[in-house]
Amino acid sequence: MKSEVKSALILGVIVVIGVGVLSMVFSTYDEQFTPTKSKIDTNFVGIDKSGFKKAPELVGIVHYLNTTPEKLNQEIKGKVVLYDIWTYSCINCVRTLPYITSWNEKYSDQGLLIIGIHSPEFEFEKNPENVKGAINKHGIHYPVVLDNDMETWKAFENRYWPRKYIADHEGYIRYDHIGEGGYKETEKIIQQLLDERSKNIGIQSMSIKPLVDIEEFEHTMFRTPELYFGYKFAENRNQLGSSEGFQPEKIVTYSIQESMDLHKFYLSGDWKNHEDSMELISKTGTIKLPYIAKQVNIVTKNNAQLEIFLDDKPLTEQNSGKDVLSKNILTVTNPDLYNIINSGDDSSHTMELKIQGKGFQIFTFTFG
Numbered sequence: 001m002k003s004e005v006k007s008a009l010i011l012g013v014i015v016v017i018g019v020g021v022l023s024m025v026f027s028t029y030d031e032q033f034t035p036t037k038s039k040i041d042t043n044f045v046g047i048d049k050s051g052f053k054k055a056p057e058l059v060g061i062v063h064y065l066n067t068t069p070e071k072l073n074q075e076i077k078g079k080v081v082l083y084d085i086w087t088y089s090c091i092n093c094v095r096t097l098p099y100i101t102s103w104n105e106k107y108s109d110q111g112l113l114i115i116g117i118h119s120p121e122f123e124f125e126k127n128p129e130n131v132k133g134a135i136n137k138h139g140i141h142y143p144v145v146l147d148n149d150m151e152t153w154k155a156f157e158n159r160y161w162p163r164k165y166i167a168d169h170e171g172y173i174r175y176d177h178i179g180e181g182g183y184k185e186t187e188k189i190i191q192q193l194l195d196e197r198s199k200n201i202g203i204q205s206m207s208i209k210p211l212v213d214i215e216e217f218e219h220t221m222f223r224t225p226e227l228y229f230g231y232k233f234a235e236n237r238n239q240l241g242s243s244e245g246f247q248p249e250k251i252v253t254y255s256i257q258e259s260m261d262l263h264k265f266y267l268s269g270d271w272k273n274h275e276d277s278m279e280l281i282s283k284t285g286t287i288k289l290p291y292i293a294k295q296v297n298i299v300t301k302n303n304a305q306l307e308i309f310l311d312d313k314p315l316t317e318q319n320s321g322k323d324v325l326s327k328n329i330l331t332v333t334n335p336d337l338y339n340i341i342n343s344g345d346d347s348s349h350t351m352e353l354k355i356q357g358k359g360f361q362i363f364t365f366t367f368g
Contacts, residue, residue, distance in 0.1 A: 057155065065145075081166070088118065095217050096164075116145070164176070166190065168196060187211050241264030274361070288351070288353075296365060298366075308330060309354070315328035
């Protein structure tokens, strides 16, 4: 299930329920979602909701952050609820967080409750301490629940990261959005459902506020797809260029050939093949990748130093990612998503990582 999420062509759907408007846009999972414009009826009071689904219960939750089970059960009653299904190493999820945290700050005292449903892709994302570090990093103050066994994910019949559902104050799902983008439409729905709530419970309607104004990330139109280093996650993807190939649960000595194909990664050194990652067994190793994108991100764990080269030259301040803090060196400490290249140039490039650190694990490259 997990591996199909980011590779499938996804259906970007905004469902504005109660007004009869359905907007559909198709894009790959990691592309920016740009919804079509919709005319939205603000006359919500007294509508027939018999055909609408109620939001499912939060089930199988193993840990609560920024809340407790008892507090959350009380808070959710009578609120407009935005359910954000995400995971902290997903770059698409991370790009949505500035909007979601802004909505929380703006509307939480007017009847909006945001619940982050953290449904992990990788094993290290199940660790509450790792998730706690991520919510601190991104300034998340709303409740986050750890759905480590994907039970709430399944209850929502979900298949994608990220995904936002908004339920009205009676618990009916009135909005559904997959992927990035659609932020203005999402906020308008928040405002309208809060207005509906006010009218139904007999309190003064909120004054319409200007929409959150945050510059939206612009994706490269044609770019390298997400690349997985785990043999199970990479099934049927043909992403490893090294002739030695994937060899499940074995330690393989890889070598980089002179001729390399675009959108494939190549290794040197001794690497153990795990189902979700590759682990460096030798003291040093190298990864080379011809790619197309403006931005490159890496999901990795275990302490290591990565010396990064772009087109055979060390990274400069102009093309370094925000997590490269010392010249062209990335220091990996925590299991996390690291932004390593921001070139502003969406033509083809070759990236080389020279790695020092036995035990270093790499899970995926993502691009923007």
